[in-house]
Amino acid sequence: MAAMTKLGIIAGGGQFPLLVAKAARDNGRETVVVAHRGESWPELAEVADHCQWVKLGQLQKLLNFFHRHGVTECVLAGTITKTRMFRDIWPDFKALALWRRIDARQDDAILRALAGLLADEGIQVAPSTLYLQNLLFPRGVLGQKKPDEQQWEDIRFGWRIARQVGALDIGQCVVVRDRAVLAVEAIEGTDAAIKRGGELAGELAVVVKVRKPNQDFRFDLPAIGPRTISGMSEVKAAVLAVEAGQALLFDPEETVRLADRAGIAILGLSEEEGGELSCRP
Secondary structure (H helix, E strand, C coil): CHHHCEEEEEECECCHHHHHHHHHHHCCCEEEEEEECCCCCCCHHHHCCEEEEECCCCHHHHHHHHHHCCCCEEEEECECCHHHHHCCCCCCHHHHHHHHHCCCCCHHHHHHHHHHHHHHCCCEECCCCCCCHHHECCCEECCCCCCCHHHHHHHHHHHHHHHHHHHCCCCCEEEEECCEEEEECCCCCHHHHHHHHHHHHCCCCEEEECCCCCCCCCCCCCEECHHHHHHHHHCCCCEEEEECCCCEECCHHHHHHHHHHHCCEEEEEEECHHHCEECCC
């Protein structure tokens, strides 16, 4: 049965790879983890049945490790600091060959190319939420604060812009105020975009984070957690609107507690027919 086979985990940074490894183990899977130096948490080695540390770009080493342990299914979990590909990458011949085949070096193109290479090697990429559907962002207002009408206008405006930005595979998050775009997430990531846009707003910025059109659930899901709220609090942002069911929510109780303390409205939305946004649970 598939539930008893080995699961490969290509781990980036943050707590998500650790949660994936624990959930896989709880579901009877033997875990074979490839962890990235400078990104992955050291605790992964304690949870994994087998763990190999690599530098970013050591693709052949990753493949050899998976093949040695008979891995035929894997997940990609966790973040890789995107700016590292300009200053701290050790590409081997396999990685260089893959890199040269990618026309647009953007998230989806890179990850789809990697998934294609893994498939060619007999390793299928499964959704990163394979055993963690409970981490998907819920629909509804999660804390005590609710957006006012002006903020709802900014949410609707930001939602349209974020969807268009996502279609270009640039990012998944925008920061707006008074229907003006203050920051668009690009290679620097969500936290940096919030800081930049929030500082331009002065206060009361609205942060909108949505899935990309044709989002591939195997990788690169948007993620929200306490650090997101702490960053918003530092720039006195007012609202965080996230597409429900299309993003990950880490440490929900702590995230909501921080939002309530900072007076930040945090809500999960769905797009209804006709483009209307709804936060009804």
